Amino acid sequence: MEPVLSNPQSDRVKKVRALHRRSSRQRAGLFLAEGPQAVRELLRFRPETAQTVYAVADADAELVELAAGRGVPVREVTDAVMTAMCEAQHPQGIAAxxxxxxxxxxxxxxxxxxxVVLTNVRDPGNAGTVIRGADAAGARCVLVSDASVDIYNPKVVRSTVGSLWHLPVSLGGSVEEIFAACRSAGLRLLATDGIGTQLLPDTDLATPHAWVMGNEAWGLEPEVRDACDEVVRVPIYGHAESLNLAMAATVCMYASAAAAHPKSR
Known part of the structure; x- marks a missing residue:
């Protein structure tokens, strides 16, 4: 059994900490999942991708046993080391x-x-929340363009709350490549934008389709919007100026889920 990892300045801790940076993640081919929910779902759904679990002495014993049972090495660390490894200000005692x-x-x-297609989505919290919503609302997959945030950013991973391991996520394609692949798969491209003349309740969601989500600040670029089959707007019934990306995406995805599962309404 390896000794408790207690030096926050050790090379191993620095290598884990470096995974907060995209360049380091790409070089190492690794990323960090923080917190019990993320680690639990990693071990339940994709244990073959887990390299090492790090846990403090009083971490969730069931999770530690789950890691061991899946053949994933577990290394005990001090609270100081866990804090040095994690990006969250208050780590929850376990990371992988x-x-x-x-x-x-x-x-x-x-x-x-x-x-669900994410184009130029830059905010980690929004990207992670959309992936989580896509999981909850039964999406086939999430396609993330090369201009969007790295989904292995620790903030994205935390905000997916484990959904990252529940449904297929494809990364790195250009918008043009993604759109071409969607069309080859027989999908209509539905742009979501506040300037849309097509209202969500009036949109045909019974036929195969892909929701196309844009940037948090400026929405969809005109050429991306024009390449879609329809531009759909979520109606605002109160006085709010708009919905943020994650909220609008969730509303649209649940509308698709309702169309696919009418008996569950």
């Missing part, structure tokens, strides 16, 4: 280093159901 779970674009599109 894992390999990415990228799915090729064509493989991600091979299933059934609607698709």
């Amino acid at each position: 280093v894992a390999r990415p779970v990228d799915v090729p674009l064509q493989d991600a599109l091979a299933g059934d159901g609607y698709v």
Whole structure:
């Protein structure tokens, strides 16, 4: 049994800490999952990608046992080391280093159901929340363009709350490549934008489709919006100026889920 890792300045701790940076994640081919929920879902759904679990002495014993049972090495660390490793100000006592779970674009599109496309989504919290919503609302997959935030950013991973390991997520394609693949898969492209003349309740969601989400600040670029089949607007019934990206995406995704599962309404 390895000794407790107690030096926050050790090379191992620095290597884990470095995974907060995109360049380091890309070089190492690894990323950091923080907190019990993220670690639990990693171990339940994709244990083969887990490299090492780090846990403080009073960490969730069931999670430690789960890691051991899945053949994932567990290294005990002090609270100071856990704080040095994690990005969160108040770490929850357990974290894991894992390999990415990228799915090729064509493989991600091979299933059934609607698709979610993120174009130029830069905010980590929004990206993670959309992935979580896509999981909850039964999306086929999430396709993330090369201009969007790295989904292995610790903030994104935390905000997915484990959904990162529940559904296919494909990364790195250009918008043009993603749109071409969606069309080849028989999907209508539905842009979501506040200037849309098509209202969400009036949109046909019974046929295969992909929701196309844009940047938090400026929405969809005109050429991206023009490349879509319809531009859909979520109606505002009160006095709010607009919905933020994650809220609008969730409303649209649940509308698709309701169309696919009418008996559950």
